[in-house]
Amino acid sequence: MQITGIEVIRRNPGVAAGVVAGEKIELTYGDTLRVNVSFDYRGLGMSVRLYGAIGQVYWPTGRFDPILQNEVSIDLPESMEFTPCERSVDIPITSDISPKSDYDLRVKFPDYLDAGQPIENNVIDIVGAPPTYEL
Secondary structure, three states: OEEEEEEEEOOOOOOEEEEOOOOOEEEEOOOEEEEEEEEEEEEOOEEEEEEEEEEEEEOOOOEEEEEEEEEEEEEEOOEEEEEEEEEEEEEEOOOOOOOEEEEEEEEEOOOOHHHOOOEEEEEEEEEOOOOOOOO
């Protein structure tokens, strides 16, 4: 699996703006980060979970600590040959995360870790003051 693109969906006016994967992204509270991934799949048709998170990778262990996360259920087609698939997961930006630079981004299939767990390091900046109310 690889991250193929990232979109920032701004609260106002609710329009998505594409960002090249690996480039720095500035987000604020109320935005949504859409992470697009691609992978090749071969096997029986099934439903799996696609997980995305913003957090921090700790050195030297490489452990990823998620702060904001979300997952979606996706249906994979039955295929006897490797078939290219593209899917996405949205991560809402809430007051659960503090304003700071250099957060990391990770996606994975929790039930199929061998498919890859790509991480983009130091690519997300959260700006603005956290809301004191639920958006």
